Amino acid sequence: MNTFSIMWKNFKSSRRSLYSLYIFMFLFIVSLFSEMISNDKPIIMNIDDRVYYPYIIDYTEIDFGGELETTPDYKGYFITNLLESGDNWAIFPINPHSYNSINYNNMNPNPAPPSSDNLLGTDDRGRDVLARLIYGFRLSVVFALALTAIGIVIGLFFGAIQGYFAGRIDLYLQRFIEIWGSMPELYILIIFASIFEPSILLLIFLLSLFGWISLSDYVRAEFLKGRNMDYVNAARTLGLTDYQIIIKHILPNSLISVVTFLPFRISGAILILTSLDFLGLGVPSTTPSLGELLSQGKENISAWWLSLTTFVVLVGTLMLLIFIGEGIRESISGKSS
Amino acid sequence: MTMLEFINYSVLLNNSNAPLIKDLSFKLEEAQSLGIVGESGSGKSLTALSALGLLNRRIFSTRGQVLLNRRNIFELTDTELNNIRGNEISMIFQEPMLSLNPVKDLQSQIYECVELSNKNLDHNDIKNSLNAVGLTNTNKILSSYPHMISGGQRQRFMIAMSILRKPNIMIADEPTTALDVTLQKQILDTLNNLKNDLNMSMLLISHDIELIKRYCDQILVMKDGVLIENKPTSKIFSHPDHAYTKQLVNFKTSKFREDYITKENKVLETKNLSCKYLVKDSFFRKKKEYFNALEDININIYEGESVGIVGESGSGKTTLAMSIMHLLSYDGEIRICDKITQEKLLGDRQLRRNFQIIFQDPFSSLSPRMTIKQILSEGIVSLLKITEHKKIHQMCINILNEVGLEENMLYRYPQEFSGGQRQRIAIARALVLQPKLLILDEPTSALDVLVQDSIVKLLLNLQSKFNLSYCFISHDLNLIKKMCHRTYVMKDSVIIEQGTTREIFKNPQEGYTRNLLESSFINY
Numbered sequence: 130m131n132t133f134s135i136m137w138k139n140f141k142s143s144r145r146s147l148y149s150l151y152i153f154m155f156l157f158i159v160s161l162f163s164e165m166i167s168n169d170k171p172i173i174m175n176i177d178d179r180v181y182y183p184y185i186i187d188y189t190e191i192d193f194g195g196e197l198e199t200t201p202d203y204k205g206y207f208i209t210n211l212l213e214s215g216d217n218w219a220i221f222p223i224n225p226h227s228y229n230s231i232n233y234n235n236m237n238p239n240p241a242p243p244s245s246d247n248l249l250g251t252d253d254r255g256r257d258v259l260a261r262l263i264y265g266f267r268l269s270v271v272f273a274l275a276l277t278a279i280g281i282v283i284g285l286f287f288g289a290i291q292g293y294f295a296g297r298i299d300l301y302l303q304r305f306i307e308i309w310g311s312m313p314e315l316y317i318l319i320i321f322a323s324i325f326e327p328s329i330l331l332l333i334f335l336l337s338l339f340g341w342i343s344l345s346d347y348v349r350a351e352f353l354k355g356r357n358m359d360y361v362n363a364a365r366t367l368g369l370t371d372y373q374i375i376i377k378h379i380l381p382n383s384l385i386s387v388v389t390f391l392p393f394r395i396s397g398a399i400l401i402l403t404s405l406d407f408l409g410l411g412v413p414s415t416t417p418s419l420g421e422l423l424s425q426g427k428e429n430i431s432a433w434w435l436s437l438t439t440f441v442v443l444v445g446t447l448m449l450l451i452f453i454g455e456g457i458r459e460s461i462s463g464k465s466s
Numbered sequence: 467m468t469m470l471e472f473i474n475y476s477v478l479l480n481n482s483n484a485p486l487i488k489d490l491s492f493k494l495e496e497a498q499s500l501g502i503v504g505e506s507g508s509g510k511s512l513t514a515l516s517a518l519g520l521l522n523r524r525i526f527s528t529r530g531q532v533l534l535n536r537r538n539i540f541e542l543t544d545t546e547l548n549n550i551r552g553n554e555i556s557m558i559f560q561e562p563m564l565s566l567n568p569v570k571d572l573q574s575q576i577y578e579c580v581e582l583s584n585k586n587l588d589h590n591d592i593k594n595s596l597n598a599v600g601l602t603n604t605n606k607i608l609s610s611y612p613h614m615i616s617g618g619q620r621q622r623f624m625i626a627m628s629i630l631r632k633p634n635i636m637i638a639d640e641p642t643t644a645l646d647v648t649l650q651k652q653i654l655d656t657l658n659n660l661k662n663d664l665n666m667s668m669l670l671i672s673h674d675i676e677l678i679k680r681y682c683d684q685i686l687v688m689k690d691g692v693l694i695e696n697k698p699t700s701k702i703f704s705h706p707d708h709a710y711t712k713q714l715v716n717f718k719t720s721k722f723r724e725d726y727i728t729k730e731n732k733v734l735e736t737k738n739l740s741c742k743y744l745v746k747d748s749f750f751r752k753k754k755e756y757f758n759a760l761e762d763i764n765i766n767i768y769e770g771e772s773v774g775i776v777g778e779s780g781s782g783k784t785t786l787a788m789s790i791m792h793l794l795s796y797d798g799e800i801r802i803c804d805k806i807t808q809e810k811l812l813g814d815r816q817l818r819r820n821f822q823i824i825f826q827d828p829f830s831s832l833s834p835r836m837t838i839k840q841i842l843s844e845g846i847v848s849l850l851k852i853t854e855h856k857k858i859h860q861m862c863i864n865i866l867n868e869v870g871l872e873e874n875m876l877y878r879y880p881q882e883f884s885g886g887q888r889q890r891i892a893i894a895r896a897l898v899l900q901p902k903l904l905i906l907d908e909p910t911s912a913l914d915v916l917v918q919d920s921i922v923k924l925l926l927n928l929q930s931k932f933n934l935s936y937c938f939i940s941h942d943l944n945l946i947k948k949m950c951h952r953t954y955v956m957k958d959s960v961i962i963e964q965g966t967t968r969e970i971f972k973n974p975q976e977g978y979t980r981n982l983l984e985s986s987f988i989n990y
Contacts, residue, residue: 359831363895366791366823367845368815377844381835 139460146456160267169230171219226257228417250434264417273398284344292352351383392454475530501682505914556628562620774946777956822896826908828888832880886917
């Protein structure tokens with residue numbers, strides 16, 4: 130049996146990790162369809178025997194017989210009136226708020242406590258907390274996956290080159306990495322945040338510049354070990370090129386350490402994004418983010434629904450990831466029957 | 467008086483029913499030396515650990531009794547056990563580097579023994595016990611760390627530590643397996659003398675029956691956790707009962723190899739081959755220090771011939787193999803099949819098909835992420851340039867049959883095979899390219915005795931079938947004797963003696979060679 134199938138078998142034997150993986154995958158896949166779950170636009174609308182799909186198509190008010198050339202406020206006076214007349218009807222998503230839509234109908238001052246309209250209340254600008262949590266979770270996980278993937282590609286590249294060729298190449302690259310790694314990451318982020326318009330792509334770019342270093346060290350060590358294994362020597366005597374040896378022989382055997390790190394790197398990346406947003410160095414406030422919700426919770430201590438719900442989502446996500454990571458780690462060290 | 471007695475002793479893994487040791491019963495008398503022989507997995511080491519009550523109870527469960535001075539050790543408390551360990555019974559492990567703590571100096575490690583002792587010991591006792599094992603420069607040794615002294619010194623130090631408290635029983639679990647042959651004899655002689663001087667009982671565990679025979683009065687043979695023979699040494703060799711014992715006893719009685727070789731086509735020729743390693747490199751100064759791993763090596767091998775290269779570890783044997791395989795840079799000239807040189811090889815990688823290598827450790831020489839078929843077909847694709855799937859498949863099947871393996875093993879991974887099977891796979895990987903020259907770097911030393919025998923037979927068979935030339939690199943003189951027509955003896959990077967195997971074994975010219983032969987316990 131192949132090592133990865135052995136790993137999977139061992140992983141499955143740890144119930145906690147397996148269920149964590151299922152729950153996490155479920156939440157992530159569901160969150161990918163956030164627009165269908167939480168949106169202020171109806172999924173489907175029937176007005177005067179014509180069917181509209183506001184969720185997919187961008188209509189203007191003129192399309193509904195209004196005057197403005199802008200997207201209508203589907204929960205505003207104009208549309209509500211239309212819906213109440215005749216046979217008109219609309220199906221809204223389960224949570225009829227988007228992460229950016231402001232609930233003007235709320236009686237309470239913002240931040241408003243949970244109500245039947247806003248299940249988890251609103252933030253200090255009147256935006257629905259549940260919607261922001263759903264979108265924020267998705268953004269965090271996608272951000273973390275992207276950051277991890279980029280980090281792994283760069284880390285594998287540098288680590289493989291250093292470890293395989295060793296000697297002088299390794300020496301120079303290692304010095305370069307030391308200098309590179311000693312650059313103050315946070316200052317660079319602050320400086321860039323003030324020069325450029327902060328965005329999620331900029332953050333991924335900046336964090337990728339440094340995120341690969343810790344991984345490349347591990348890959349380098351694995352390759353340094355691997356290059357002296359007899360099967361690598363055997364491959365050389367079989368006439369394989371350096372590239373073939375790296376790809377076919379050493380890389381598959383070094384991937385284990387990378388795989389072990391995956392969930393922990395993902396949870397680390399989520400934490401980084403959250404803390405940057407909390408400090409106000411991260412994404413702009415129009416973007417849904419867990420960190421921004423937390424900082425609002427700090428500003429409005431009495432609005433418990435802000436900090437508590439974000440806390441639960443954040444801790445839940447990190448815990449699931451850490452349980453998964455633990456399971457993977459166990460499945461490698463465990464017996465390979 | 468009986469010192470140690472096992473009565474119907476069984477060991478089981480907690481989560482399975484198959485016993486690792488089954489109904490083991492034997493006695494160790496006062497001042498007796500008892501040897502346990504068996505292959506790996508036969509339960510030798512478990513027996514040794516059991517005598518000290520060192521089995522982890524969360525993993526193993528035991529049945530039956532182990533009596534130490536008539537006390538059942540399974541009924542003793544932990545404190546009582548700790549008092550017994552070291553004071554009454556002590557143990558020497560296989561790998562001295564691993565059994566000494568690398569971050570503590572030797573003095574503090576030996577003083578630990580003094581503190582735990584129930585006798586009053588002082589510095590003089592330490593000195594005496596170090597002198598007894600042949601470590602005379604005591605102050606220097608005591609202030610060293612484990613990595614600063616040699617392997618032989620480390621094992622002597624371990625022995626000194628274990629005899630310091632004058633135990634009645636000494637258990638030595640493969641005490642010399644990790645050491646060079648010449649050291650083996652010294653260490654075991656020391657151990658044996660100490661045993662006689664201090665009137666200890668000794669339990670010596672080894673896979674090597676010849677070694678046991680020299681030092682033990684009584685021999686136990688274990689196989690798959692079962693004691694299959696328990697007899698005085700002389701009787702075991704004259705009247706072995708069990709078929710397995712017979713094989714063991716007969717294993718080392720071998721003849722020289724003297725079939726006729728036409729010395730016509732040279733398959734390998736080296737001229738003034740040298741190889742050096744950079745020891746010290748300075749970034750700022752030009753001065754560099756080198757270690758000469760090979761100096762002016764001239765060897766040649768003819769078609770169909772087997773040549774042995776023997777020497778201790780560190781003599782440069784493996785470096786020689788690596789440079790012949792062109793895996794290292796070297797000075798001088800290596801010619802393979804009279805035409806392949808370094809320059810030609812750089813231009814045409816496919817020439818590598820003419821010479822292949824078998825490594826020592828079959829566990830590390832096969833990539834654990836590839837199936838047997840992938841492993842075998844790699845060379846076919848890259849060196850023979852065959853891409854036709856059916857043809858590759860057929861070649862893989864043919865070569866597997868050739869080395870005594872089955873077709874259905876093609877899609878399995880190396881970790882599903884035993885050591886002997888893996889070595890066969892490694893041989894198949896080399897032979898599928900139909901090389902002229904096969905270099906074997908300690909091909910059998912990681913394998914059990916009887917598996918060694920089957921690999922040797924396979925190699926002899928293949929040689930006559932394909933007219934191969936072998937270059938054996940080994941410290942196992944018995945293997946060399948069985949396999950090789952001619953032998954080169956290496957010491958400190960140079961070849962000090964060469965000739966036919968018979969000449970070298972019967973009439974060694976150099977003192978070093980003589981010493982090597984004596985230490986190998988081979989009878990002529």
